[in-house]
Amino acid sequence: MIIGVVSDTHGNQEGMRRLAAWLQSLGVQTLLHLGDDYRDQETLTRSGLEVIGVPGLYCPEYRDPGVPNRQVATLGGLKFLLTHTESRNRFDLPGDPDPEMACYEVDAVLFGHTHNPKLEERMGIAWINPGHLRHRTDRGFPPTFALLSISAGRLKAQICLLLNGAPLQEKIFRFTTQR
Numbered sequence: 001m002i003i004g005v006v007s008d009t010h011g012n013q014e015g016m017r018r019l020a021a022w023l024q025s026l027g028v029q030t031l032l033h034l035g036d037d038y039r040d041q042e043t044l045t046r047s048g049l050e051v052i053g054v055p056g057l058y059c060p061e062y063r064d065p066g067v068p069n070r071q072v073a074t075l076g077g078l079k080f081l082l083t084h085t086e087s088r089n090r091f092d093l094p095g096d097p098d099p100e101m102a103c104y105e106v107d108a109v110l111f112g113h114t115h116n117p118k119l120e121e122r123m124g125i126a127w128i129n130p131g132h133l134r135h136r137t138d139r140g141f142p143p144t145f146a147l148l149s150i151s152a153g154r155l156k157a158q159i160c161l162l163l164n165g166a167p168l169q170e171k172i173f174r175f176t177t178q179r
Helices: 013-025 040-046 099-105
Strands: 002-006 030-033 050-053 071-075 078-082 108-110 118-122 125-129 144-151 154-161 167-174
Touching: 002 013, 013 030, 013 040, 030 040, 040 050, 078 099, 099 108, 099 125, 118 154, 118 167, 125 154
Parallel strands: 002 030, 030 050, 078 108, 108 125
Antiparallel strands: 002 144, 071 078, 118 125, 144 154, 154 167
């Protein structure tokens, strides 16, 4: 199973169309959107992808108790925490889980916000930031997204350039216990 992950799309319609076409050419059906801008999920859904997402800090939906700011998705037998930030934030609503504590109940934490693509392991948990999808280099990083390939207790994560899909970073995470 291959899943796409994106964050910080910031209304980049051309970038989202390019991403959707690229993902569909790879057979990807599910895209995880990690916020900023929450409404961009509509554009990606119209492309035919199943989109699961959370709002970013500055989206009005982040302050709406009816929209979960963080959620867990189980895909390919692994549990993923979707969050815009990797830690608690002053904009969190009462009851929003702390990603640094909730991580112990999932296999991977998927986060954005910093625009800095990152693949790392912390205490047996995969922490993945797909970067951003702005229309230009931002905070020193080009537009990127992540591809997650899941198979039997293994997660291969790649950070890819939006420009041509070329991988910039790659890491394989192995999981020996079921959460």
